Amino acid sequence: MTAQFPIETLRPGIRMLSDDQILAIHNASLDILAQTGIVMKNEAARDLLLAAGSWQSGDRIKIPEYLIMSAIGSAPSRIPLHNRLGELTMPLEEGKVFFGPGSDCIFTMDLETGERRKATAEDIRRIAHLCDGLDQIDFTMSMGNPSDVPAMDIYIHEFINMIRGSVKPTCYTANNRADMEDIYRIACAVAGGEMQLREKPFLILYAESISPLLYPDESVDKLLFCAEKGIPVTYPPSPNTGGGGPITVAGALALGNAECLVGLLLTQLVRPGTPFLYGMNIATLDMKSAIVSYGAPEWPLAMAAWIDLSRYYGLPVWGAAGATDSKVVDAQAGIEATVTVMTAFLSRCNLTHDVGYIEYGTTSSMEMLVVADEIIRGVRYAMGGIEINEQTLAREAIHRATPGGGFLADDHTLDNWKWAQWRPMLIDRMRYDNWLAKGSKDMAARANERARKILMEHEPAPLSETAEKTIQAVLKHRAS
Amino acid sequence: MADILAKIASELYEGEDETVVELVQKALDQGMAPAEILQGGLISGMDEVGQDFKSGELFVPEVLIAARAMHAGMNVLRPLLTESESAGAGKYLIGTVKGDLHDIGKNLVKMMLEGAGFETIDLGTDVEPQAFVDAVREHKPKLIGMSALLTTTMVQMRATVEALEEAGLRDSVKIMIGGAPVTEAFAADIGADAYAPDAASAVDTARELVA
Numbered sequence: 001m002t003a004q005f006p007i008e009t010l011r012p013g014i015r016m017l018s019d020d021q022i023l024a025i026h027n028a029s030l031d032i033l034a035q036t037g038i039v040m041k042n043e044a045a046r047d048l049l050l051a052a053g054s055w056q057s058g059d060r061i062k063i064p065e066y067l068i069m070s071a072i073g074s075a076p077s078r079i080p081l082h083n084r085l086g087e088l089t090m091p092l093e094e095g096k097v098f099f100g101p102g103s104d105c106i107f108t109m110d111l112e113t114g115e116r117r118k119a120t121a122e123d124i125r126r127i128a129h130l131c132d133g134l135d136q137i138d139f140t141m142s143m144g145n146p147s148d149v150p151a152m153d154i155y156i157h158e159f160i161n162m163i164r165g166s167v168k169p170t171c172y173t174a175n176n177r178a179d180m181e182d183i184y185r186i187a188c189a190v191a192g193g194e195m196q197l198r199e200k201p202f203l204i205l206y207a208e209s210i211s212p213l214l215y216p217d218e219s220v221d222k223l224l225f226c227a228e229k230g231i232p233v234t235y236p237p238s239p240n241t242g243g244g245g246p247i248t249v250a251g252a253l254a255l256g257n258a259e260c261l262v263g264l265l266l267t268q269l270v271r272p273g274t275p276f277l278y279g280m281n282i283a284t285l286d287m288k289s290a291i292v293s294y295g296a297p298e299w300p301l302a303m304a305a306w307i308d309l310s311r312y313y314g315l316p317v318w319g320a321a322g323a324t325d326s327k328v329v330d331a332q333a334g335i336e337a338t339v340t341v342m343t344a345f346l347s348r349c350n351l352t353h354d355v356g357y358i359e360y361g362t363t364s365s366m367e368m369l370v371v372a373d374e375i376i377r378g379v380r381y382a383m384g385g386i387e388i389n390e391q392t393l394a395r396e397a398i399h400r401a402t403p404g405g406g407f408l409a410d411d412h413t414l415d416n417w418k419w420a421q422w423r424p425m426l427i428d429r430m431r432y433d434n435w436l437a438k439g440s441k442d443m444a445a446r447a448n449e450r451a452r453k454i455l456m457e458h459e460p461a462p463l464s465e466t467a468e469k470t471i472q473a474v475l476k477h478r479a480s
Numbered sequence: 481m482a483d484i485l486a487k488i489a490s491e492l493y494e495g496e497d498e499t500v501v502e503l504v505q506k507a508l509d510q511g512m513a514p515a516e517i518l519q520g521g522l523i524s525g526m527d528e529v530g531q532d533f534k535s536g537e538l539f540v541p542e543v544l545i546a547a548r549a550m551h552a553g554m555n556v557l558r559p560l561l562t563e564s565e566s567a568g569a570g571k572y573l574i575g576t577v578k579g580d581l582h583d584i585g586k587n588l589v590k591m592m593l594e595g596a597g598f599e600t601i602d603l604g605t606d607v608e609p610q611a612f613v614d615a616v617r618e619h620k621p622k623l624i625g626m627s628a629l630l631t632t633t634m635v636q637m638r639a640t641v642e643a644l645e646e647a648g649l650r651d652s653v654k655i656m657i658g659g660a661p662v663t664e665a666f667a668a669d670i671g672a673d674a675y676a677p678d679a680a681s682a683v684d685t686a687r688e689l690v691a
Contacts, residue, residue: 404605406584409544409591417541430536433677 011385014346016304022312025305028254029261030065037062038213038262042220048269063262071265074272077314079232081139081169082200084190085461090138090169092277092316092350099322099344099376100139101131102354103173103206104158107363108144111451116327116363119144121157123364127356128165130366130451133458136376139169141206141353143364153478155179160471163190167461169202171234171353176218180205180225182474187231189470190463197231204232204277204351209259211237211244223263227270234277234318234351235263240292241302243285249302256280257309264315277351278310279318291360294323295336300343307347319344322355322372329367329444333358334375337368341375345383370447370454374426381422391416426450484510488521488553493529495545497552504553514560518568518597522553526595534680540588547595568597570622570690573615573653575603577636582629585659585679589625592679593686598623609636609643616649622690625682626672628659637662638670654689658682 037060078093239245245252321340356369397412
């Protein structure tokens with residue numbers, strides 16, 4: 001036989017919205033912006049919007065469709081995030097899926113004592129260190145507000161400890177423009193200069209407006225800072241159903257889309273081409289406990305929908321997965337994380353955060369991060385599809401097999417098992433006697449051991465001397 | 481001299497069948513005794529494989545790839561070994577009991593035993609108690625291994641033990657049983673000598689029984 005084209009592998013994906021549904025949400029969002037309007041607390045942003053063609057109506061600013069459409073047009077369709085060593089490790093572009101933790105938890109689950117306690121700066125470094133050693137985790141986020149540093153400096157310490165703990169790209173948060181300036185100064189020192197940072201960004205700011213329709217001064221100021229410097233930013237609102245958003249997912253999507261597009265517009269007004277990551281966070285406000293649920297099925301439902309919207313706009317997209325409302329790493333945690341991770345893969349969420357959150361995002365858990373790393377590994381395999389070719393069809397092996405005798409010792413098995421079979425790292429498949437002999441450990445206990453082992457054995461590349469010097473200078477200046 | 485045996489063992493561990501064959505031939509050319517090559521090279525290599533499999537370091541296919549290399553080496557040695565030398569650790573009669581057609585688990589145990597230097601006689605699947613009796617008479621094994629995957633067929637293990645007793649052959653062999661529904665307690669109940677929960681333990685158990 002002459003060489004024939006290989007059979008293409010179907011890799012399953014989902015769409016949550018039809019073309020008509022996408023258009024209906026898009027139109028509702030445009031109506032919200034043009035007829036309802038937003039409240040903008042940042043003066044510079046207000047001036048930008050008005051100068052561009054928006055208008056003031058009472059306390060609202062109303063934004064016409066053409067501004068939004070032109071912003072969508074000028075925003076890049078992809079954001080090439082690098083690690084801090086300058087390697088392209090996270091191109092946020094259509095079809096690619098990346099995972100990492102979330103920001104700013106209040107508590108952390110102590111890996112050694114199991115105690116739920118306030119997070120420290122060292123916790124943030126250790127969590128980044130763990131993320132650096134987990135091969136299914138692509139980027140870092142702080143996972144905590146450090147309680148052992150001055151309150152005004154917490155975001156600086158978060159950033160410093162994330163980049164000390166890991167070389168992976170980082171999604172950071174900040175309090176205000178002063179924080180942004182200091183973080184930018186450190187980031188430039190890490191990258192080797194402003195131009196280098198813009199060409200090979202290793203960081204992306206996460207800031208947000210307040211749903212519904214409120215744009216705080218400092219939050220917007222951080223967004224504008226990124227646009228001024230031409231560095232990546234994401235500005236996802238959180239219209240949680242029944243809380244910041246209407247109780248219906250459709251209404252939350254229409255509102256969240258409108259709110260996010262305002263953030264996009266502001267960046268493009270300052271500097272067309274500013275890398276902007278589209279997205280939102282739609283959880284549900286639980287009507288019994290009044291918590292915002294990180295494990296509710298509304299989340300994956302809404303996420304797949306806003307990812308459809310991102311594709312319609314041709315923008316890279318932000319989402320979340322791998323988190324739980326459970327207070328411990330248990331069956332509920334496994335269920336909630338798996339459903340969301342699978343949705344992130346099926347819908348091709350580019351930057352997927354909140355991996356490793358427990359207690360509806362209030363507490364960070366290194367054990368949960370390790371469990372989620374395994375979930376991502378397994379789901380990735382299942383989402384890879386089934387390769388069909390002469391080697392995988394195993395015609396000859398089937399032909400030579402003894403009926404009933406099996407393939408265990410067949411050359412086809414021995415030659416192909418390593419790639420053809422998924423092998424777990426944390427999932428237990430031991431025989432009962434062996435499991436008993438090895439201490440009858442459940443998944444959380446094994447995750448705890450793996451986290452400790454990684455922290456003990458894995459060594460992230462240190463920051464350069466220049467970067468450390470800049471960090472010291474920034475901290476000294478803030479203390480004075 | 482010891483170096484080449486260590487090399488055979490380590491190449492076997494890696495499953496390099498062609499290199500194992502070359503090295504076995506080289507050792508023979510150097511005048512080493514076939515039994516010494518078998519024991520110090522091939523079996524010693526498989527022992528390490530067995531240990532690492534048991535501790536969870538190796539996967540089944542890695543054991544089988546090493547076993548493939550062992551077979552390749554054995555093919556060179558076999559014609560040169562005396563009958564007692566090629567029986568190695570002992571003759572081992574193995575089969576899946578009457579009414580049960582499951583072959584895969586039994587085959588895995590067989591391959592592990594061969595790796596440990598046992599000479600196996602495989603009666604296949606769906607083996608009548610009388611067929612076990614006849615084979616014991618013919619081959620005079622040190623050990624019998626019986627496999628059953630089904631709760632409904634494991635009763636045939638008892639029938640086989642009884643048939644051996646009736647034939648007056650029970651004391652001439654040690655009997656091991658295994659398979660998903662089988663337990664230690666069941667082994668004691670039917671008068672078998674031992675139970676092994678998996679293929680790697682089966683090798684250890686077999687060795688203990690003939691020691």
